[in-house]
Amino acid sequence: MPIKGIDDRPFAPLSMSNDQTFDPNLVEQTRLQIRAMVNDITQLSKLDIPPEQFHSEVLPKIVTALAAVGGALWTVDDRGALSLGYQVNMQELRLGESEESAKKHSRLLYKMLQSSEEGLLVMPRSGSEGDDEAGNPTDYLLVFAPVRTELEVVGLIEVAQRADTGPVAQKGYVKFIGQMGGVVADYYKNRQLRNFAERQNLWTLLEEFTRTIHKTLDIRETAYTVVNEGRRLIECDRVSIAINRGGKSIITAVSGQDMVDKRSTTVKLLGKLATAVVRCNEPVWYTGDTSDFAPQVEKAVEDYVDESHTKMIAVFPLTKVKLEEVPEEDIAAREKPEPPFGALIVEQIEDSRIPERMKKRVEIVSDHACSALGNSMDHNSVFLMPVWRTIGKSRVLVTARMLPKTVSVLLGILAVILMLIFVPWDFNMWCDGALEPDDRRFAYPGIEGKIIEIYVDHDDTVQKGDILAVMENIPLEVQEAELLGKRAQLASQLDNAMKINNDPQTPPDQRQQVIGEIKVILGQQKTNDETLEWLRIQKADLVIKAPISGSILSIDVKKNFLGLPVTRGTPFVEIADTDRKKPWKLELDMPEKRMGHVIDYRNYLRSQDPNAQLEVEFILASNPNVTYHGKVETIHDRFEVLGEAGGGNTVRIKATITDQDRLPDELRPGTSCRAKIKCGKQPLGYALFHEAIAFFQRQIVFRFF
Numbered sequence: 001m002p003i004k005g006i007d008d009r010p011f012a013p014l015s016m017s018n019d020q021t022f023d024p025n026l027v028e029q030t031r032l033q034i035r036a037m038v039n040d041i042t043q044l045s046k047l048d049i050p051p052e053q054f055h056s057e058v059l060p061k062i063v064t065a066l067a068a069v070g071g072a073l074w075t076v077d078d079r080g081a082l083s084l085g086y087q088v089n090m091q092e093l094r095l096g097e098s099e100e101s102a103k104k105h106s107r108l109l110y111k112m113l114q115s116s117e118e119g120l121l122v123m124p125r126s127g128s129e130g131d132d133e134a135g136n137p138t139d140y141l142l143v144f145a146p147v148r149t150e151l152e153v154v155g156l157i158e159v160a161q162r163a164d165t166g167p168v169a170q171k172g173y174v175k176f177i178g179q180m181g182g183v184v185a186d187y188y189k190n191r192q193l194r195n196f197a198e199r200q201n202l203w204t205l206l207e208e209f210t211r212t213i214h215k216t217l218d219i220r221e222t223a224y225t226v227v228n229e230g231r232r233l234i235e236c237d238r239v240s241i242a243i244n245r246g247g248k249s250i251i252t253a254v255s256g257q258d259m260v261d262k263r264s265t266t267v268k269l270l271g272k273l274a275t276a277v278v279r280c281n282e283p284v285w286y287t288g289d290t291s292d293f294a295p296q297v298e299k300a301v302e303d304y305v306d307e308s309h310t311k312m313i314a315v316f317p318l319t320k321v322k323l324e325e326v327p328e329e330d331i332a333a334r335e336k337p338e339p340p341f342g343a344l345i346v347e348q349i350e351d352s353r354i355p356e357r358m359k360k361r362v363e364i365v366s367d368h369a370c371s372a373l374g375n376s377m378d379h380n381s382v383f384l385m386p387v388w389r390t391i392g393k394s395r396v397l398v399t400a401r402m403l404p405k406t407v408s409v410l411l412g413i414l415a416v417i418l419m420l421i422f423v424p425w426d427f428n429m430w431c432d433g434a435l436e437p438d439d440r441r442f443a444y445p446g447i448e449g450k451i452i453e454i455y456v457d458h459d460d461t462v463q464k465g466d467i468l469a470v471m472e473n474i475p476l477e478v479q480e481a482e483l484l485g486k487r488a489q490l491a492s493q494l495d496n497a498m499k500i501n502n503d504p505q506t507p508p509d510q511r512q513q514v515i516g517e518i519k520v521i522l523g524q525q526k527t528n529d530e531t532l533e534w535l536r537i538q539k540a541d542l543v544i545k546a547p548i549s550g551s552i553l554s555i556d557v558k559k560n561f562l563g564l565p566v567t568r569g570t571p572f573v574e575i576a577d578t579d580r581k582k583p584w585k586l587e588l589d590m591p592e593k594r595m596g597h598v599i600d601y602r603n604y605l606r607s608q609d610p611n612a613q614l615e616v617e618f619i620l621a622s623n624p625n626v627t628y629h630g631k632v633e634t635i636h637d638r639f640e641v642l643g644e645a646g647g648g649n650t651v652r653i654k655a656t657i658t659d660q661d662r663l664p665d666e667l668r669p670g671t672s673c674r675a676k677i678k679c680g681k682q683p684l685g686y687a688l689f690h691e692a693i694a695f696f697q698r699q700i701v702f703r704f705f
Contacts, residue, residue, distance in 0.1 A: 037061045041180065045187035048194060051075070054187055055086035062180050063088045063159060066173060069140055071159040073184075074109060076152075082109055085155065093138045093160055100137075107134035112144040113156050119178030120144040121170055124163045139163060143173045145181030147188060154188045157181055205233050206364065213372040217379040219243070222372050223253035230344075230365040231255040234358060240345040241369070242274035249274035249343055266308050273300040274343040277315040281340055284315045287352045312348035316366040320374035341377060344369050420685030427687045428676035429598050431653075433588035433618065435663075435671040440576040441548050446541030449473040450565045456573065458555045462546040468573060469561070471542040476535060483532045490528060494521045550577040553669055576669050584663070585654055586618060586630050588675050592639055592649040593694065601679040602632070616655045618675035620664075628662060630655040632677065653677075 041058050055073045063071040070089030074082045095102045111134045112120050121143050122136040136142050140160040147155035159177055209229045216222055223241040231239040238256070242249035251260050251267050251274070261267060276296045277284050288311070290298040301313070317340035344366045449471030456468050500506055501514045554560075554573040561572065590598060598614065605612035614632040619625075632655050639649035655675075657663070686693065 034065045037065045038179075038183075041183050042186075045183050046190060048190075051085065051191075058180075058184060058187075059086045059157075060088055062157065062177070066143075066159055066161060066176060068143075069093075069160045069162060071157070074113075074156040074158065076113070076154055076156075082106075082113065082156065090160070093140060095138070098137070104133050104135050104137045108136060108142075109156060109158070110134075112158075113146055113153055115144075115146060117178075118145060118181060119174035119176075121174050141165065141170065141173075143177045145177040147181050147184045149185055149189045149192060151192065155184065157184065209233050209365070210368055213368060214375075217376045219373065219376045219380055220252065222376045226344075226365070226369045226372060227253045227255040230346075230369070234346060234361045234365055236346050236358065237349040238347040239365075240270065240347075241342060241373070242271060242278075242345065243342040243373075244278060244340070247275075249278050252342075266304075269300070269304040269307050270345065273297075273304045273313075274315060274345060276300040278317050278340045278343050281317050283317065284313075285354065286313045287311070287354060308347075310347045310349060311352040312354060314346040314354075314362055316344045316346075316362065318342045318344055318366065318370045318373060320370065320378070342373065420688075421683055423684040424681040425684040425687040427597070427679045427682035427690075428617075429590065429594040429679055430674070430676050431588050431590040431594070431650075433586055433653075433673050433675050435620075435657075435667065435673060436585050436587055436669050437550070437576040437578055438583040438585050439548060439550070440553075440574065440669070442571040443468055443544055443547055443573050443575060444569055445471060445544055445566050445572060446568060447471070447473065447538055448565070448567050449476075449542055451561050451563065454558050454562050456552050457557055458552055460552045462549065462552065462575065464546055464549045466546045467543055468546055469544045471544070471566070473539070473542060476539055476542075480532065480535050480539070483528055483535065486528050487525065487532070490521055490525045494518065494525070497521060544572055546575055548575055548577060550575045551669075578667075578669060580660075580663070580665060580667060584657055584660055584667070585633075586616065586657055586673070586675065588616075588653040588655065588677075589640075589650040590653050590677070592651065593691070595651050597679050597690075598635075598653075598677055602635075604680070615678045616675055617678070618673045621672040621674070623664065624674075626662070628657065629659050630657045 041061055044054060044057055047054075055075075059071055059073045062068075069092050070087070072087040072090050073085045075085040077083060093105075095105050108122065112122075121141065124136055124139050124141060126136045138160065141163050143159045143161055145157040146153055147157060157177060157180060159173070161173055165173075209232075212229050213222060213225045215225070223243070227239040227241050231237075238254065240251055240255070241253045243252045244250075249271050251262065251271050254260055254267075276294075277300075280294050280297060284293065284297060284301070286293075286301050286305070290301050293301060304310070305313070319340050320338050344362075346362050346365075450473075451469050452472050453470040454468070456462060456466075462468065497514050497518045501511055501518065506514070552573050553576050557573055566572070602612075602614055605614070616630040616632060618628055618630065620628075632653060634654045636652040639651055682690070
């Protein structure tokens with residue numbers, strides 16, 4: 001057997017053989033020392049310390065008190081096998097030198113363990129074949145004391161003493177070791193009592209936990225109950241539940257939180273960790289080392305720990321059927337267990353240690369979470385479960401006391417249904433729009449340039465032809481200067497040629513040459529003047545003028561354009577004739593999903609009267625108490641992305657206002673309004689719920705049928 005314990009060290013002889021002379025003072029001193037050691041051992045037996053620590057402190061005191069060669073304290077495990085709890089100087093027995101000696105000694109230990117006596121003594125080199133070769137193969141006197149509680153034998157004390165001791169001393173050894181067996185047994189009794197108390201508390205908590213998590217079959221409520229009650233049972237910092245959805249594990253519940261922020265980085269990383277563990281289908285215990293993890297699990301753990309700074313994390317996959325619950329005869333089910341539907345996650349924020357009690361409790365909570373959540377998922381997966389649940393609760397409605405009320409409610413519902421089917425109602429298509437003057441135009445630059453002067457601003461009144469802004473074009477200025485310079489140069493050349501031509505002394509042949517040069521210069525002057533005139537026409541376009549009389553609608557004109565280059569055709573400012581006596585138009589943006597009804601009703605009207613127009617009613621955002629009327633004039637042929645806040649396609653519809661004289665005097669361009677285009681009559685139910693019906697047709701009827 002493997003030997004463990006403390007290093008060899010000399011022991012003070014606190015007991016002497018019968019052949020030695022006794023010194024009364026030494027005997028008294030020895031008694032006091034032994035009594036002190038016994039008191040220390042007794043006090044240790046009352047402490048709540050781990051068995052390893054108790055063994056390491058008790059055994060050396062026993063060996064020292066007996067002035068023994070060495071000793072060992074053996075413990076009995078759950079299977080009844082002996083294991084060495086602690087030893088002192090047991091290598092002196094030389095049991096490892098012979099396999100036969102070790103086996104003989106091992107059989108002796110089990111024989112002593114079964115003895116009913118408190119203390120036993122085995123002489124050196126003793127044993128017989130009748131005892132199944134159990135015996136003492138050493139040269140030392142072996143003293144044993146079984147450690148018993150009221151329930152079981154928990155251990156065995158073995159002390160190796162010198163063989164040259166007399167009978168009286170040997171009886172003292174047996175008596176002392178028997179007493180020490182009782183003291184060590186007291187430690188185990190106290191430990192068992194504490195374990196029983198803790199186990200009773202655990203059973204109480206477990207009973208409450210089990211009863212609570214099986215109280216409801218709602219998945220969300222069950223998940224929150226598991227994490228909150230499980231945290232109290234496990235005694236950890238945080239417990240979370242992840243449920244599989246679409247191949248990913250989504251964090252559904254976290255202990256101590258009413259809601260889970262699924263956009264949180266920590267929650268997302270925890271979900272990725274749960275997904276990786278569920279795919280591997282193996283529990284994960286992390287305490288700082290990820291070397292034994294699968295690569296995908298290792299990365300997920302490291303990412304989450306870096307974000308959350310968790311010291312310990314355990315992830316247990318949850319399955320609806322535990323493997324040990326599958327009958328042995330069902331080989332197929334054992335070979336192909338049901339895949340996990342989620343994971344239980346346990347965390348310690350500050351402490352990376354994993355006590356044994358925590359491991360057992362985590363496994364218990366995991367098993368019960370599998371059962372409770374699995375039942376909830378099975379229950380909610382039944383087809384039309386909300387309907388069946390409602391039907392099950394509806395039996396109370398047909399009792400004698402509730403029957404009149406039930407009949408009254410059913411008659412009322414029937415009346416409402418008949419109204420929705422048979423009562424005609426105005427069928428109107430709603431949309432948003434704005435009021436705009438009919439005469440409205442933009443002023444555009446006629447040429448490219450940079451605006452250097454702006455003479456108008458928002459809400460200014462201008463007349464047709466008024467200068468709105470002035471631009472500059474450096475290339476045109478340079479070109480004009482070049483053309484003017486060339487004009488002066490050609491004029492000088494023409495003067496010189498004319499002087500030569502008018503001089504009587506000019507030879508005839510030279511005069512003919514000069515006349516040709518004059519014709520060329522005159523041609524160049526004509527071309528230069530024409531270019532210069534065209535250039536001046538272009539420069540005239542550097543002045544932007546008002547195309548119509550009206551008010552400036554554009555805002556922040558100087559801020560948006562002054563000092564900035566513009567190109568030809570760039571909208572500069574919008575001008576509108578806001579005179580209330582002149583026509584105004586209603587511009588509507590009808591959503592695409594409602595255009596079908598508008599077009600259908602327009603076609604219906606035109607089949608009876610080719611000149612028929614759709615009627616419009618609208619209210620102003622600034623005065624919703626007054627309703628105005630109009631008629632649809634034009635419907636654009638293309639869709640545009642504008643209008644409603646939801647961003648869908650819209651169609652621009654223009655309508656004339658039939659009662660413009662009723663509009664407010666202080667009417668401004670772009671005034672918002674809410675309008676409805678009349679599309680005849682439809683049943684009340686269709687008029688109210690036509691968009692829901694259309695959605696059902698698009699998303700369900702068309703998709704599946």
